[in-house]
Amino acid sequence: MLRLIFLLCLVCWPAYAAEEQVVLGLSQDRVSITANFDGSEILIFGAVKREAPIPEGPPLEVIVSVVGPSEPVTVRRKEKRFGIWVNTDSLVVDLAPSFYAVATSAPFNEVLTHTEDLRYKVSIERAIRSVGADMSIQGAQDFAEAVIRIREDEGLYSIRENTVAVDEQTLFRTSIDMPSDLTEGDYTARIFLTRGGMVVSTFETSIDVRKVGLERILYNMSREQPIWYGLMSLAIAIAAGWGASTAFRLLREN
Amino acid sequence: MHIYLPIAEVSVNAFLLFGLGGMVGVLSGMFGVGGGFLMTPLLFFIGIPPAVAVATEANQIVASSFSGVLAHFRRKTVDLKMGTVLLIGGLAGAALGVVVFNYLKSLGQVDLLVKLCYVVFLGIIGSLMFIESLNAIRKSRKAGAPPPKRRQRGWIHAMPFKMRFRTSGLYISVIPPVIVGLFVGVLSAIMGVGGGFIMVPAMIYLLGMPTKVVVGTSLFQIIFVTAFTTMLHATTNYTVDVVLAVLLLVGGVVGAQIGTVIGSRMPAEQLRVLLAALVLAVCGKLALDLLLQPSELYSLGNAGGH
Numbered sequence: 001m002l003r004l005i006f007l008l009c010l011v012c013w014p015a016y017a018a019e020e021q022v023v024l025g026l027s028q029d030r031v032s033i034t035a036n037f038d039g040s041e042i043l044i045f046g047a048v049k050r051e052a053p054i055p056e057g058p059p060l061e062v063i064v065s066v067v068g069p070s071e072p073v074t075v076r077r078k079e080k081r082f083g084i085w086v087n088t089d090s091l092v093v094d095l096a097p098s099f100y101a102v103a104t105s106a107p108f109n110e111v112l113t114h115t116e117d118l119r120y121k122v123s124i125e126r127a128i129r130s131v132g133a134d135m136s137i138q139g140a141q142d143f144a145e146a147v148i149r150i151r152e153d154e155g156l157y158s159i160r161e162n163t164v165a166v167d168e169q170t171l172f173r174t175s176i177d178m179p180s181d182l183t184e185g186d187y188t189a190r191i192f193l194t195r196g197g198m199v200v201s202t203f204e205t206s207i208d209v210r211k212v213g214l215e216r217i218l219y220n221m222s223r224e225q226p227i228w229y230g231l232m233s234l235a236i237a238i239a240a241g242w243g244a245s246t247a248f249r250l251l252r253e254n
Numbered sequence: 255m256h257i258y259l260p261i262a263e264v265s266v267n268a269f270l271l272f273g274l275g276g277m278v279g280v281l282s283g284m285f286g287v288g289g290g291f292l293m294t295p296l297l298f299f300i301g302i303p304p305a306v307a308v309a310t311e312a313n314q315i316v317a318s319s320f321s322g323v324l325a326h327f328r329r330k331t332v333d334l335k336m337g338t339v340l341l342i343g344g345l346a347g348a349a350l351g352v353v354v355f356n357y358l359k360s361l362g363q364v365d366l367l368v369k370l371c372y373v374v375f376l377g378i379i380g381s382l383m384f385i386e387s388l389n390a391i392r393k394s395r396k397a398g399a400p401p402p403k404r405r406q407r408g409w410i411h412a413m414p415f416k417m418r419f420r421t422s423g424l425y426i427s428v429i430p431p432v433i434v435g436l437f438v439g440v441l442s443a444i445m446g447v448g449g450g451f452i453m454v455p456a457m458i459y460l461l462g463m464p465t466k467v468v469v470g471t472s473l474f475q476i477i478f479v480t481a482f483t484t485m486l487h488a489t490t491n492y493t494v495d496v497v498l499a500v501l502l503l504v505g506g507v508v509g510a511q512i513g514t515v516i517g518s519r520m521p522a523e524q525l526r527v528l529l530a531a532l533v534l535a536v537c538g539k540l541a542l543d544l545l546l547q548p549s550e551l552y553s554l555g556n557a558g559g560h
Contacts, residue, residue: 142552
């Protein structure tokens with residue numbers, strides 16, 4: 001009994017959190033989207049630094065999440081009107097990350113309690129926010145669920161339980177697959193250390209996802225100099241059309 | 255080999271795009287159509303966002319029409335005067351089409367509009383072509399086909415603002431060609447097609463132009479209308495993907511030349527029945543998408559622009 005109280009004190013004691021800290025390594029802190037970009041795998045590994053011996057009690061668990069840049073998303077629902085399926089209701093989900101992957105070292109509800117999830121917004125459901133939803137639309141909750149469902153199908157959202165390997169409660173590693181349809185921006189990798197479902201330490205670092213080379217030039221040009229971009233597209237098209245016509249005429253004449 | 259498309263922001267297999275471009279190129283060479291009405295729906299099927307597919311396809315049509323019109327200029331089968339009149343209507347129509355397109359995009363109805371347009375026009379054109387070519391086959395089996403009636407003098411000849419079109423040998427009002435051009439311009443902007451499949455029948459049956467100048471003249475007009483559409487989409491929607499256009503071009507250009515050879519070895523009526531069947535198949539697939547309950551009722555879009 002005394003031991004339990006002692007443990008509870010430890011859990012509630014803020015200084016406790018600082019006793020175990022993450023030292024992190026990434027296989028790459030920059031993902032370059034090149035012309036032949038076909039997805040990427042990021043290896044996330046690290047160690048737990050502590051001054052004191054490993055605390056007794058529930059073992060250390062690790063959660064790693066990688067979050068893409070958040071953007072508002074319009075979700076539309078189809079309904080049957082006049083015999084065909086038409087978009088009718090729509091709702092804006094204020095913030096939905098373009099990419100979200102969570103890896104854990106044990107089943108999710110064992111590594112994190114519900115209240116801690118609410119506080120740190122770790123699970124996919126918590127990461128999406130739709131405050132101020134239009135209550136005149138029936139089933140506003142369905143819209144947020146649709147975002148999760150569609151993006152899970154596209155491989156953009158995923159929860160991968162038991163994919164973080166933890167050795168001796170000190171070393172951990174996992175790899176996060178990133179699909180080829182990535183949006184560029186600043187991605188955040190978050191690491192949570194938990195004991196008995198409570199977060200004891202967090203660590204955050206950023207991963208830069210950028211289009212580079214030709215992709216970068218073309219994208220920037222299409223946004224910043226749309227007129228020149230359009231003219232360039234036309235020039236390429238006309239040159240290709242002329243080239244093809246001439247080449248095949250020469251072939252036929254020979 | 256996967257290629258990441260910078261504007262569409264999806265990664266697609268380059269060989270799939272070469273293949274699609276080549277296949278549509280063969281068909282367009284065989285049947286003498288631009289192929290936009292087949293390529294745009296195929297791009298939808300492989301997961302290119304509709305707005306990008308429509309804008310990029312307009313750019314690709316510029317290339318294929320330019321390649322085609324050069325041959326017609328050499329044979330002097332382009333009616334420049336008629337082409338210019340059609341073009342005036344076409345440019346106005348394209349501008350109107352892009353405005354409608356952007357308005358519906360803001361309402362989230364652009365996919366529906368594009369698909370409805372496809373179902374309606376492919377359905378009409380496909381059925382007409384199918385019936386007409388079946389009749390032609392039946393007639394040619396019976397006896398030597400009777401000479402086709404042309405140039406009926408009707409309401410079109412009663413209109414004001416008459417103009418002489420020397421190459422076509424016509425003296426008609428400019429109003430019908432401007433309206434035909436306008437209509438095709440709107441379709442070009444909304445559907446990402448050149449509109450040849452509508453303009454060619456309209457020029458023959460409505461304006462009474464001789465068949466030999468029809469294709470060259472429509473190609474001439476299509477180059478400028480699709481170029482204008484490309485510019486409008488590039489500057490207002492930023493949806494022209496030049497990488498996608500180039501990949502489709504390469505396959506399309508080679509395919510078109512192969513198709514021309516195949517086409518010249520097959521009888522015209524059978525060719526038309528095949529084309530009609532193809533058009534109806536694409537139309538049927540799109541119609542099913544609208545009529546059957548989709549497996550996913552929800553769809554995601556960008557909120558407040560990119």
